Amino acid sequence: MERDIKKSINQYLKRIPNSKFVSYGSVFGEAGTADKIGCIKGRMILIEVKEEKKQESSIQKARRMEWTAAGALWFTVHSLKELKKLFNQEDIKCQDQKRTETA
Numbered sequence: 001m002e003r004d005i006k007k008s009i010n011q012y013l014k015r016i017p018n019s020k021f022v023s024y025g026s027v028f029g030e031a032g033t034a035d036k037i038g039c040i041k042g043r044m045i046l047i048e049v050k051e052e053k054k055q056e057s058s059i060q061k062a063r064r065m066e067w068t069a070a071g072a073l074w075f076t077v078h079s080l081k082e083l084k085k086l087f088n089q090e091d092i093k094c095q096d097q098k099r100t101e102t103a
Helices: 002-014 058-069 080-089
Strands: 019-023 036-040 043-049 073-077
Touching (some): 002 043, 002 080, 043 058, 073 080
Parallel strands (some): 043 073
Antiparallel strands (some): 019 036
16 A cells, blocks of 8 residues: 555655655645655655556646756655665665765
8 A cells, every 4th residue: 555655665764864854745735746855965855655556647747847857856656665776776875775985
């Protein structure tokens, strides 16, 4: 269920150093905005969580395009594993992941 995926992602995000995330979504918010909005070491990140096989709505696609045009990273994921893979591709590391340092 989407609720369980969000819970595991929330726990993961709390372990990332130098980061801050908030859950987004209310009747007062802008339709189509991602579930999680945050920042990691100065990088604006939005995360939309979907159940398996579900896709972004047309309004979410429009919001993603707006945010990425402004320089933010937007991830639409179906699992924590998928988020970790995408973060790894962007060189975003969680505190409990090993990081190789180069001199």
